[in-house]
Amino acid sequence: MTTQTLPRPKPARLSPVDALRTGGSGLRTRPLRVFLSALGIAIGIAAMIGVVGISTSSQEELNRKLAALGTNLLTLTPGQTFSGSAAHLPEQSVPMVRGIDGVESVSAIGKTAAKVYRNDHVPAVQTGGISVYAARIDLPGTIGIDLVQGRWLDEALEHYPAVVLGAKAAQEFGVYDVNAGVLVWLGDRWFSVAGVMAANELAPELDSAALVGWPVAKSELAFDGYPTTIYTRAADAKVEDVQQVLGATANPENPNEVEVSRPSDALEAKQATDEALSGLLLGLGAVALLVGGVGVANTMVISVLERRAEIGLRRALGATRGQIRGQFLCESLLLSALGGTGGVALGIAVTAGYASYQHWPTVVPVWAMAGGVGATLVIGCLAGFYPAVRAARLPPTEALAAS
Template sequence: MSLTTTDRDTGRPPWRDLPPPPRPKAARMGPADVVRVGGSGLRARPMRVFLSALGIAIGIAAMIGVVGISTSSTHDLNQRLAALGTNLLTVSPGESFDGGQAHLPTTSLAMIRDIPEVETVSALGKTSAKVYRNDHVPVAQSGGLRVTAARTDLLAAIGAELTDGTWLNAATSRYPAVVLGSHAAEQLGIHYAGPEVKVWLGDRWFTVVGLLAPNELLPDLDSNAMVGWAVAEEELGFDGYPTSVYTRVEESAVGDVQAKLGATANPEFPNEVDVSRPSDVLAAKEATDDTLSGLLLGLGGVSLLVGGVGVANTMVISVLERRSEIGLRRSLGATRGQIRTQFLAEALLLSALGGIGGVLLGIGVTIAYASYQGMSTVVPVWAMAGGIGATLVIGGLAGFYPALRAARLPPTEALATS
């Protein structure tokens, strides 16, 4: 039939009554297509993408670094406390009723030892003697080093270790023998113990029989020169009153024993006794470090927000620069949803690059710090997952408006500006 032929009844060409051809449907984009199209937009602007991703990476690296360093420090603290023991309690004299210095009774050790939950008890007592490298050093130049009388079971009670020599025993505690703390040995210029190594203590020479390792739980011991209890009473005028009583108790009974130690050590004047737990000092120091970590974490969050603004700025500029591309794609059948998905995918990919880079950078910072401090590296999985998740949320929010703007751009207007 010719197109010019008319129908007998209507007088119109038959082709005018045919239904219009169906509009071609836009091809559906699978996940791989979305990633490919989004990635092509990023590859076209590498420097801008790098700078925007860097802003995200710095924020995430700061957050991962703070969490990782804090977690590594906490893990190291827990290991050290487990090695040193959290069941050590220290009893010391406080102030008397008239404001003077109180004394612990000489029987306080025996009374504390009678508590069923107590495992070990030992003590130190202050003396008025000073220690010098030799007898030619002026009296005024003592260097602030203290001489204390020590019980032979002190080492086991406090969990200290020796770097050289031996600890005081039943024999050496009665003779002029001394064990130096780490700081005292360093200040006196002594690096090893032996019969030929002597220091001037009181009015005579004392042989250095041992050197203590630094004690983190009781750092005051590092500046002490410790002699036997008996020789301190005979040679140094020691009055026999203990000034620090160290008590190891059962882990499950620390709180109960701590509550009654004062009354046990000095039943007559329990209010003149101070009872402390040295491990609490380390825990307090860690709490102080956590405050600083919280501040740094907040700064990391601000950096992440700034990085999100950078992503939004990049995507807005990208939409303005690619109006002709958007108009061409729309004229070829791309739907608004596909345009919106394309630009949103670009924003998410850009943020993901920054997030992954930031996590890797944060882990690297944590490893470097932990290695420098001699600690184990611990980076929680939740922190890494949360870091990447945060970047995706930031990227989604930052890219939503540019993607919506690109999808609403009319094809004719977009092509007219090309």
């Protein structure tokens, strides 16, 4: 009589759908712990998405401003003489600069010694930090001045005691309606407010300024006629060429006493500073994400300890170590994915809220969202690997005895 050994049946294969269903069932049994662990992941991802989104939205706003204002604006200001005293630009520097090949428009302002007050009873020392400039009537076309009220100086007003206030100057004086015949005490006489300018990114010095016509500044404010800032618009293709010869052309006798700058460079430098700060915040977000990963690992380890009876029963019923390992690894991935998607949604909401508050366009890069979810899956895989291996190594008899 011969004895036949029956072949050992192969264990049933755990399909991906079954693994997801089993992993989701394990998470639903501990909702509060799952929520807190996912929250740790979500905070880290939200911080990273928010930083990237706000930085990108700020960059988009800067690009819009530069596109509207132009990056072809150059400014000339007097520097210092060889002896260290203040230099000045020649009176004919504006027409000389206008003759440079590639220059599209030129205008200038000149600082006066006059002070401006809301009325003639304000003490002389309380100027509010507002400077008085003589301005050419072609200034708006060169630097892109927008008026929120009233009108700009024209050929008639430049000879008349009229003044245009910068945005901050108007706020300082409480000027909200130029049509009401508002007057300010400028120098030693009254000037009527003709208009109020909008804030200007490329010429912020005008925001806290009072601008009067060039001729009336000479006749009424003892203006010496020397320009203190010359604004030059160059053709886009010739900005660098114009910048190189601008100082020597404006002041041929002393070109070293002229400082040439490009206001758009200051805006871009500010953006670079903001990006450096964003890098620091990204690092903090990564730390928060790491803390969230530790929370996931802690949750999974506790889950293995609490569910030893379940693990032993499943092993006794034929589940393989690989299936147990896959179940707990799937739980960890689901937990991390839950936190990751929630963090991405929260980060987008934070970006949209801040951008709306700042009146910026809301821009969240697709790579940031995809990278956020991908990072959480990597964190979940790493955090769940050890608990999954530990669960798979539990002997069925030991697991059942511990229950």
